[in-house]
Amino acid sequence: MTRSDSITFIEPIRKFTFESKNGIVAVDLQVTTGATTTTTTTVAHTISKNDGDNDIVVSAGVEKETLAVRVTSATGRNRGWLSAFTGNQPRVQVHVTLPGAPDAATGADPPGLHSVDIASDCGGVKWHGPAAVRDRFRCGVAMGETRIGPLATRVLELTADKGSVVIEDARVAESVALTASMGDVVARLSGFAALKATLSMGALKADLAPAPASRSELINSMGELSVTVAKFLGRFEANVSMGDASVYAPGGIRRTANAGSLSGFVGDENAKDPAFISLKNSMGSVKLEFLD
Numbered sequence: 001m002t003r004s005d006s007i008t009f010i011e012p013i014r015k016f017t018f019e020s021k022n023g024i025v026a027v028d029l030q031v032t033t034g035a036t037t038t039t040t041t042t043v044a045h046t047i048s049k050n051d052g053d054n055d056i057v058v059s060a061g062v063e064k065e066t067l068a069v070r071v072t073s074a075t076g077r078n079r080g081w082l083s084a085f086t087g088n089q090p091r092v093q094v095h096v097t098l099p100g101a102p103d104a105a106t107g108a109d110p111p112g113l114h115s116v117d118i119a120s121d122c123g124g125v126k127w128h129g130p131a132a133v134r135d136r137f138r139c140g141v142a143m144g145e146t147r148i149g150p151l152a153t154r155v156l157e158l159t160a161d162k163g164s165v166v167i168e169d170a171r172v173a174e175s176v177a178l179t180a181s182m183g184d185v186v187a188r189l190s191g192f193a194a195l196k197a198t199l200s201m202g203a204l205k206a207d208l209a210p211a212p213a214s215r216s217e218l219i220n221s222m223g224e225l226s227v228t229v230a231k232f233l234g235r236f237e238a239n240v241s242m243g244d245a246s247v248y249a250p251g252g253i254r255r256t257a258n259a260g261s262l263s264g265f266v267g268d269e270n271a272k273d274p275a276f277i278s279l280k281n282s283m284g285s286v287k288l289e290f291l292d
Contacts (some may be wrong), residue, residue: 127151130231149188156192160185164202180204184223192216203284213273219280221290226287227279233267234275238286243278245286 010184011138047162072277079246118125118139126147133153139146140159149168156172158165166191167187170176176189185199195216198203203224209231210216238245239261247254247262253263265274279286 040073045165094274119250156189199225208277210275212275214275216275216277217280218278219283220282222283223281224285224287225279225281226285227277228291229277230291232275232277232290233271234277236263236264236276236288236290237278238262238288239278240284241282241286242279242285243283245281246288248287248289249291 008108037131057058063236070270077242083289097176114133115135116127116133116137116139118127118141123242125141127137127143127149128140131152132151133151135153136155136157137148137151137153138155139148139155141163142161145166146160146163147166147168149166149170151167151170151260152172153170153174155175155282156170156180157177158167160183162182163180164183165180165185165187167185167189169188169190171190172192175194176192176196178185178187178195179200180202182202184203185197187204187206189195189199189206189216191211193211193214195208195214195218197206197218199220202220203226204218204220205224205226206218206228208216208227208229210229214234218225235249236249238247238256240258242258245256245260245262247264249266254264256262267274279288
């Protein structure tokens with residue numbers, strides 16, 4: 001596999017796509033249902049596995065250098081691992097927990113998924129649905145572009161070692177944890193109560209619409225840090241060790257330079273349960289803008 005490889009989930013079916021610009025000659029897929037049942041196939045084969053409480057149907061085929069695996073559930077209580085392999089070295093793993101019991105009248109699964117865990121050590125990850133992931137969406141990428149959204153979940157955890165990150169539109173009910181070691185990050189996040197974003201090297205551009213009384217911390221070691229916040233009521237801090245910092249808030253623009261700090265309040269300082277946002281940059285610029 002090459003760094004151009006990627007995996008994609010596409011709405012409305014649960015479709016796992018593994019792509020390589022150099023083509024796929026032979027890829028094995030391992031599907032695990034329950035605690036012990038494991039079935040392995042190669043491309044262009046079909047598996048139908050039924051072990052009682054789990055009913056997973058997998059079909060695989062190659063077309064235009066794409067391996068597609070469709071997973072459907074008859075019970076709605078299934079868990080499945082989908083892994084792409086070359087030889088004995090796992091490269092991409094996707095763990096999907098389907099939602100609760102199917103509808104009593106129609107037998108259809110509830111919309112969306114319960115939780116998703118994705119890990120890739122060679123190749124980017126692109127998630128285009130299903131948008132609803134009820135509990136947690138976790139994604140770790142060691143090398144390659146990561147693109148997620150739209151997405152609605154309770155907890156979002158994203159780690160990217162090398163490569164850019166794009167979160168197109170994520171509505172998160174509770175918390176967001178974002179870590180990027182090398183690469184630019186563009187994120188559009190809303191609804192969250194807690195956010196922590198940490199970058200080692202690269203630019204971060206974020207459009208935020210947090211919940212009231214939220215707590216947000218964004219840290220960058222080297223690169224630009226640019227954040228817009230909508231409908232914010234609370235306290236802010238912007239710190240820079242080497243570079244320039246600017247805050248666009250009601251009442252005017254505030255600026256500072258090397259080893260400078262800006263702080264203040266947006267809205268009524270006596271408001272109950274105010275929100276808080278903190279931006280810190282060791283080497284690079286900081287720009288914080290509050291929108292009505």
